[in-house]
Amino acid sequence: MIGFAVTIALCLLALSLAATAMRGLSMASVAIYGSSALLCLALVLVGAGTLLTHADASGMRIPIGLPWLGSHLHLDALSAVFVTLLGVGGAAASAYAIGYGRHEHEPHRVLPFYPGFLGAMVLVLLAGDAFTFLLSWEIMSLLSWALVLTNHRADETRKAGYLYLVMAGLGTMLLLLAFGLLAGSGGGYDFAAIRAAKHSPALAALVLALMMLGAGSKAGLVPLHVWLPVAHPAAPSHVSALMSGVMTKVAVYGFMRVAFDLLGPVHWSMSVPVIVVGALTAVMGILFANVDGDGKRILAFSTIENIGVIFTALGLALAFRSSDMPVLAALALTAGLLHAMNHMLFKSLLFMVAGAVLNATGRRDLDELGGLIHRMPKTAFLALIGVMAITALPPLNGFVSEWLLFQAVLQSPKLPQPGLQFLVPAVGGLLALAAALAAACFVRFFGVIFLGRPRSDVARDAVETDRWSLAAMGGLALLCVLAGILPGFLIDLMAPAVDLAVGARVPVQGGNSWFTLIPVAEVRSSYSGFLVMVFVAISGGAVAWLVHRLASRRLRRAPAWDCGFPNADPVTQYGAGSFAQPIRRVMAPLLGARETVTMPPPGDMSAARHGVQTEDMAWRFCYQPMIAAVFYATTRLNALQFLTIRRYLTLVFGSLILLLTGLTIWN
Amino acid sequence: MELIENIVLQALQMLVVLTLAPGLTGLVRKIKARLTRRRGASVLQPYRDLARLMRKEVVLAENASWLFRVSPYMIFAATWVAAALVPTFAIGLHFSWTADLIAIVALLGSARFFIALAGMDVGTSFGGIGSSREMMIGTLAEPAMLLVAFSVALVAGSTELSNVVAFMASGDVGIRVSMGMALIALTIVAIAENARIPVDNPATHLELTMVHEAMVLEYSGRHLAMIELAASLKLLLYVALIGCVFVPWGIAPANAGLDGLIAGLLLFLAKLVALGFLLAVFETSIAKMRVFRVPDFLGVALMLGLLGTLLLFVSRSL
Structure with missing residues (x-):
């Protein structure tokens, strides 16, 4: 099973390379999305097959990566659940993209990254050591970042991309620390070794906190969620579907793998x-x-x-x-x-x-x-x-x-x-x-x-969407109903x-x-x-049938009643802002919602203006102080750039002494 | 044989709630009229209204979609199934394990979902105002209701209403602070959910404070009849729920004989009349609230529900 799964992941990565070569071909998008969909369906088979047959965990090692470690890959029941999830989500998104992708102006901005993104997510799920996990995680982050930037000319997309890059970098760094702590000074990065090792309660708490922050930033836990509502929507819709539907689950998997499997009892x-x-x-x-x-x-x-x-x-x-x-x-x-x-x-x-x-x-x-x-x-x-x-x-x-x-x-x-x-x-x-x-x-x-x-x-003047998209959406809707009943x-x-x-x-x-x-x-x-x-x-159904049968089935179309004063202007309908108004008012303290009314001076006939602003508390209480602190520190440290050579040498010497002292005390 | 008997009992339950629901609405109206020294329409008036609406033709707004035409049946079916799952005269019915109290709340949530969508379908400002306020009320009433369900479930050890009622009727419960809080919270939720005074006024039409009526303004004929019937069923459901959880005596246990069932049915009727009377007295003695006072009112229910639940977590005997 594991060999099959790894092959699929590598095929997806190879498809990315193929896509770069296929630039300009008219059928490129159908070919890439079509093969991605098929590979994802194969993933469903691997995942569901592993679960249905209650197959034992299987692993393999390929000699790529750190010289003494290689890459361990591993497929057990927990991975298999998420592999199945990824397969279904990926297959639907790819099938949808066959139709949706036709409308794209610059398909070559999406195609080379899309299958690789899927492949990297598979590798995260299959990773059997910390190095493979983090490497695949980073590839997943970077490729999704590239996908977010598809429409890079829009100003807000660029901002979203920057914010995403910063948060993804932060997340990976925290994960690196978490796995470093788990591996200990011996450097046992293999999951089997981590699982076998005993972890002290303090260390376990620290690792769990780091996982919450690291995986949580990718999943969108408050207050690390700020990038998500700007980055997910900026990508093309099938990528948004993958990021929201699947990538956040890969982050959940990362947390689960550590919290429930590697860490032992907490x-x-x-x-x-x-x-x-x-x-x-x-x-x-x-x-x-x-x-x-x-x-x-x-x-x-x-x-x-x-x-x-x-x-x-x-x-x-x-x-x-x-x-x-x-x-x-x-x-x-x-x-x-x-x-x-x-x-x-x-x-x-x-x-x-x-x-x-x-x-x-x-x-x-x-x-x-x-x-x-x-x-x-x-x-x-x-x-x-x-x-x-x-x-x-x-x-x-x-x-x-x-x-x-x-x-x-x-x-x-x-x-x-x-x-x-x-x-x-x-x-x-x-x-x-x-x-x-x-x-x-x-x-x-x-x-x-x-x-x-x-x-x-x-x-x-909108028209119905294409058949591929409808088929993909219909498939998911059917699964929603089946999973419900x-x-x-x-x-x-x-x-x-x-x-x-x-x-x-x-x-x-x-x-x-x-x-x-x-x-x-x-x-x-x-x-x-x-x-x-x-x-x-x-x-x-029975009541509808009885009513139509026994009572009345007459029907007449007439203008809307609206209490006798129907207004022809669609603006008078309730819109997004007005529908939200009662909840916005009731929950105003949590939303940081402020309403402003600007009245023209008396005698002025211009319209009054009503504005609403909401503010995410995370920005005010978490990020703005952080940004201010960084600015403060950098402006202070700026002085270090303008020292004489003697002072630089003193600094180097001083830090050397400090480190050596520290090392002596440590030992 | 037993299966047939069970199915017959379940069908009887569905018919009982369906036939009694408009009567309860009529009764409350009648008592309210008498309390304000009016003579009032007959208790049977809601039945006549329904029959009249059924016979009339439907006048449909020009841009109404299929959703607008399907919604009344969806709302009615969801409410009816929910009402049929609340024990009225007997417990242990064959299908009572289909859905528990949480699922009943969610079924009512489905009905609310569809009625709010129907309010937005024609694209009038009245429909929108009704939908948005209904959803705001639901946002606070639903968690309060679930917290009540939690407290009840913590006492009875199950969210299945048949189990709850069996436990409540067993006499092991006694008088508990948490159940008192749950009762007040549930009453507040019931008032809000059924668009009664002080949250909404069921008798008003063409008023800026209306919520339920604003949503169904575009409905007519058989569609309106389905929605009115669903509203009556919802009132009956809440009255039956309060009755079966807090006054569970007399409900026929599982495998009760015919006389047990008849006694249960008669007692259920008595409970309906008594609780309907209380509702009418409450409604006539209080004034309608401004819309933005409603969250405070529902906040009380939310807090009581939470307090009741917390008390039970402190000690199961409170």
């Missing part, structure tokens, strides 16, 4: 920061999604929310595991993994929808869209499934993972630590708040883009990975009542998405 208190940061990320992410006016940026903010939900689940799993409750840890971890998979499905779908709208209208701003359900009915239908899934409505897939997570939260009184007992219900409340805010956010997203009347000429299969599929991480699993779901989700025995509750769907469909 103290319970270390789950607290994971849970707290996760819950805060969930709420802050979706709050900002609620007030933003740019379709793709809304989706990026919602990615931050979902990452927060996943990390909360991981934190709960850590807490349960450290208190020796493996079955409950398995419940929380299953919720987290399932949510990662679900989020990949619906977020990729929604980014593709945003891309289709962008192609049809050229607009991302919600306030220039509207009424697209008439012009793009198929896209609108698939988008509706996507928003229903992401707002966790039964019977779709988003609800299943949220339900499992709530059940895990409800088991927290069993935890022995009073601190956690107080924390977890509050976190449950925050998660519920995030879920409700997500509903408001996506009613606004769908309602303003697809419903109502067109707010611009381009929206009025029959979640048991996915849970059974993931069970080996859960077992690997926490040493237990939730009961086998695919038994007699295969359509019902029955988590661990402690929960004493069940949920059947399949039956809910059947009930809703039958009762809704």
